[in-house]
Amino acid sequence: MGQDGAGIELETSLGYLMKEVSSALRTAMEAVLRPLGMSVTHYSCLELLAQRPGLSNSELARGTFVTRQAMNVLLQALEADGLVTRSEQPASGRALPTQLTPAGRAQLATASAAVRGVEDRMKSGLAPAEQVALRTMLSTCAASLRAT
Structure with missing residues (x-):
């Protein structure tokens, strides 16, 4: 706890723990994607486009943070x-859909397998029911x- 008693206990803070997990996950993902010439954002963009073809630049930016x-x-x-x-002409408005x-798709298949391995390693200590929970x-x- 902070010196004045108003701080957050890092050992019990869910937010801090989630940030720690997020940082460790990103580091592990970067390690498997870097040899493929990709970053996490690059991979995330391709994954989003595979699942939702035609997303605009703004939609992809929001989806990849x-x-x-x-x-x-x-x-x-x-x-x-x-x-x-990317289309030369927007489907509607100014957004240029991307495919x-x-x-x-080939690059994504390789990257997805690598990322799946990282996620499998991350959850390896959890039973299937714990993963769902x-x-x-x-x-x-x-x-x-x-x-809120």
């Missing part, structure tokens, strides 16, 4: 590498924070 500007730079690089295509190319609790925590 980066700014629109950072996503635009990433999308330009992914397009130059032949991993995604994975076959090369993007953890997913439920984390989803509930996120929903509670979004609701």
Whole structure:
């Protein structure tokens, strides 16, 4: 606890523990993605596009937790590498929908296997029922924070 008694006990703080897990997960993911020439944001972008083709720059930025500007730079690089295509004309408004190319799907398949290995390692100490309970609790925590 802080010197004045108003601080947070780091050993019992759920927020601190969640940040510690998040940091460890990101580090482990970066370690398996780096040899593939990818970052976590790069991987997350491809994964989102595989699951939700046609997302706009803004939607991808929100889904990968980066700014629109950072996503635009990433999308330009992914397009130059032949991993995604973006329409010349917006479907509606100003948003240019983005799609994975076959090369993007191939890169994603390799990266997904590597990331799945990290997630498997992370949850290896949990029984299947505990994994389900953890997913439920984390989803509930996120929903509670979004609701306020």
